[in-house]
Amino acid sequence: MRLRSKIHLYSSVLFAILLIVMNLATYYMFNKLSVNNQIDRVEAQTLQIANGMRQAAGKIPTQDLLRGYVPVDGMIRMIGPDGTSLAPVTSGSQQDLSKRKAIYDTSARVQVDQRYVMVSIPVIWSDGEVMNVQVTESMQGTMDTLQVLRVVLIVVTCIALIPVLFSIRLLGRVIMNPISAMTLTMKEIRRSGRFNRLVLEGQSKDELMEMGMTFNDMIELLENNYKSQEQFVSNASHELKTPLTIIESYANLLKRRGLDRPELFNESIEAIHSEAIRMKEMTEQLLLLAKHKEQWNISMETLNLSELAMGSAKAFRNAYGREIHVDGQQEVFGYSDENKLKQLLFIFLDNAQKYSEDRILVEVGSLEGEGYIRIVDRGIGIASDKLPLVFDRFYRVDEARNRQGGGVGLGLSLAIEIAEAIGVRIELHSAEGVGTTAEIWIQREVSKIS
Secondary structure, eight states, X not given: OOHHHHHHHHHHHHHHHHHHHHHHHHHHHHHHHHHHHHHHHHHHHHHHHHHHHHHHBTTBOHHHHHHHHOOTTEEEEEEOTXXXXXXXXXXXXXXXXXXXXXXXXXXXXXXXXXXXXXXXXXXXXXXXXXXXXXXXXXXXXXXXXXXXXXXXXXHHHHHHHHHHHHHHHHHHXXXXXXXXXXXXXXXXXXXXXXXXXXXXXXXXXXXXXXXXXXXXXXXXXXXXXXXXXXXXXXXXXXXXXXXXXXXXXXXXXXXXXXXXXHHHHHHHHHHHHHHHHHHHXXXXXXXXXXXXXXXXXXXXXXXXXXXXHHHXXXXXXXXXOOOEEEEEOSOOEEEEEHHHHHHHHHHHHHHHHHHOOSOEEEEEEEETTEEEEEEEEOSSOOOTTTGGGTTSTTOOSSHHHXXXXXXXXXXXXXHHXXXXXXXXXXXXXXXXXXXXXXXXXEESSGGGOO
């Protein structure tokens, strides 16, 4: 059963049950009140008749008293202790009541059946005997009223269910239309391969509109991720193809002439080794970029930025033999992840040594509640129109020099990912032919790291 049919069926059945239960409760309460009201009225009337007859006993013949007090729609009789009774007096429409058997009782009694209510009250008569005055009254009027009420409630229930059924069907359509539109959109996306979006109408802020907006946001995110992945795979395939082609070419060269020309052996081995290292670096960076930030095992702590900068500069100086000078304050602290911040420093130091021949300067300081590490080189620099592009994956400022130096164009893209993960801010300033300055800004207080 479809969801729309379920909503219609369950809502209709539930409302019908509630309406029937409410009407049954109304009928039951009205029935109870009507019957009790008539019983109370007959009791009061019988008590009044008994008092009047007792006061008039001996003055007016008993039979005349009975005729004077006979109910409009009932019967009155008097019964003695021996069970004998005077001829009962009935109204014109209740002649059959006189056939009822007379029962003497010394205590007040109320008897109710489906058609009549009978009240018996003992009275001390003028001769000292205890007589029963019994008044029986028809309940036909009350039953007729209850019958009319039953018919009215049934008709009202049936009439009320008609608009309810239509309104529930309309409600089901209102609820299901966005879901149906979403389903059709997803089928269309699956069939065509295009990332379509829902057409949202109206300015409603209900859950259905929120669901549609969330769906469109999700489709936009999927489309952006798909495009990024498509571009990423295309670029990665191109970047991996080049070193593999170089390695294959030199391997073929070695296979054909390596034994005859020893000078080709060293050149080929060096090229193969260089391309293998570059492929390893690219693969590691690609794997890191492919991971979710939750898998990076980030551990935030308060760090001495001066010690971290000097340690990183020393390691880089020993590895590349480049002159790196660290300058700035000795006691600058920041809140970040030590390993990832070192990796960030290595990326900028590596770029500085690739694109410059002069001394590299590392400055450490603080400004307006933030600590900073600034890496300054006097290299080739970056043109102003190319500066916004350097954080794109596989982008190179100088293709020939970068290829020779072993870069793969992923360093700065990885730097942005790391910076976002550890809560630091990166600023890059450069001028072509002058050099580049990379700044890493680190919050100094734990409460400011989001």
